[in-house]
Amino acid sequence: MTLHAVTLYASALLLMAMAPGPFVAALLPRSISYGFRRATPLIWGAVAGDMIWAAAALFGLAAAAQLWAPALTLVRVGGGAYLVWMGWRMLAAPPEAMALGEAGEAGGFRATFLSGLAVTLGNPKPALFYLALLPVFFDIGKLSGGEKILILAVIPPVLLLVLCSYAALAAEAGRRLKTPGGTLWLNRVCGGAMILAGAALAANL
Template identity: 40%
Template sequence: MDLTTLLAFAAAFLVFAASPGPDNMTIVARTLSHGPAAGLAYGFGMVAGILAVLVLAAGGLAVVAQEMGMVMTILRYLGAAYLVWAGIRLWTAAPVLPAERMAGTRPGLAASVLTGLALNLGNPKMPLFYLALLPNVVGATLAPAQVGILAGIILGVEALVIGGHVVLAGRLRRALRTRRAVRRANRVAGGVMVGAGVAVVAAR
């Protein structure tokens, strides 16, 4: 792959990654409600899922996706159900100031990682993205070295996109100085998470 090809892939993936959608909404919501670590944890699981789909693409994504269709659907629904459940809990939660939450027990991050992973493994748009882009950009087959290069580009783009969302949401979170403001932020974040879960289920 030459430099032009790599830049074309990077540009296409940047547009794909930065577009408003359930993943970016959830990163913002998790950062607002539980802090930057929670947003980054979801992002980590999300990227792991994206890279897993890339590996599947290298091995013949169309065939693998057909064989794992039911598994991918189950993962998508489980991830969506968790987002809805977490959003409802956040909507009804008592407001806790960020400083108080930082001094207390931090929420577990494993659930955020697993949700990001499940939703992206089961995201029907991911296989379509790769099937539409890869043959036109890198050809019909992918060598291991090419997979590594594309994975590096994906990591770089996602670090920029996820980091940007976490930083912006983190700054907004630090501005929450009253319980009333925290309650409003919780309800916005909870509504966003519920909406993200519904959007995931509605996706075809």
């Protein structure tokens, strides 16, 4: 494994993370409505999901992933249903509750983390990247255990850089838009966006 190959892999991972998809569609409205801090568990769930897909590719579990297809379908549908439910909570919440950013409306750390994990495990984009494209960058059969760990270690900093930037920008936009007259409109737009993201994920679009 060469430094050039690692650099190309990290660059491709960066571009993959930046590309809009079901996860970004879920992250932005949550960050806008609840702020950066309450979006971070969703991000950590995505990081965990990406590392699971990468480990499957690196440690020869790609074939096993095909056997997990029914379970992954349930994960995808469950993650999509959770996003739809969260979107409905946003639509139904009174403007003053959203303005206060109540923890009950935002969901706890564990539920939000599992939502991010489910969205990522059910998302074909990271699955395709790691299972199909990772072998393009590396001869996986010849990698040592340490080299595989290094490849996995690249994932968290790259994803955190991209996804935290998305969340921070969206949270700042939400803070500026949360005026007395704009909160209701903001609730409706963000809730609708999360419902659409959940429906797209469940339908595997």
